[in-house]
Amino acid sequence: MTQYYGHFAAVYDRLMEDMPYAEWLGFARSAWNKYGMPETIVDLGCGTGSLSIPLSRSGFHVYGIDLSSDMLTVARSKWDETPAQAVRPRAGSIRWLQQDMREWHLQEPVDTVISFCDCLNYLTEEADVEAAFRATFRGLKDGGTFLFDVHPPKQFVRYAEEQPFVLDERDVAYIWTCDFEESKHLIEHHLTIFAKDEGTRFSRFEEMHIQRAYDPEWLRAALQRAGFSKVDSYADFELEPASAQSERLFFVAVK
CATH class of the missing domain: 2.20.25.110 (S-adenosyl-L-methionine-dependent methyltransferases)
Structure with a gap:
């Protein structure tokens, strides 16, 4: 995994402004309604905070984790420039951390981890994916959930x-x-x-x-090897099974 984004961070939000952030948030809400609503969230591969910030605005306690210091600089700036009285109706919080998703860690476990916008596809070795799954398993409370999406082959x-x-x-x-x-x-x-x-x-x-891209069944097995007791899969922002035409696969793994 060699992408650090560099100059790209400065124009990332401009190039990604049409990405379906609201749909990712909607999928997370639907999944949490089904599997349990969290209080603490890790946004793994948070980028410039386009998901972390609205989650924190909604009252969640969020840890935005990314490998790129440039992306985190943009995320911090976006958060700092947001008027508190306009966007924080409940007592949410956010903390930005520069860490590798293959070995991320916090002092205390969290209720849920999300990793959207095909972050896991940037891990190009099976061993790296398994390391990220193990780190996430360790970072979750018992009963916690891991939500992520990937592009299929x-x-x-x-x-x-x-x-x-x-x-x-x-x-x-x-x-x-x-x-x-x-x-x-x-x-x-x-x-x-x-x-x-x-x-x-x-x-x-x-x-x-x-x-x-990884075979969905290999991903399921890797999650189980990491220790997750339940693994469900969905597609294209809905709690519905994937089809041959699905562009994004979603996984919900329960510790």
């Missing part, structure tokens, strides 16, 4: 078939191509990004992100 095939992707806006643009290694379900995303500075100048920088 077929979604990476779709990316490879449909690329290149192009964005051309007034303040930012990119060219996004993919190299797919089907035998290992590995995909390399190559992005050339042009971001507008103050004034009329644009900066250009390159990003490469590598992801791996």
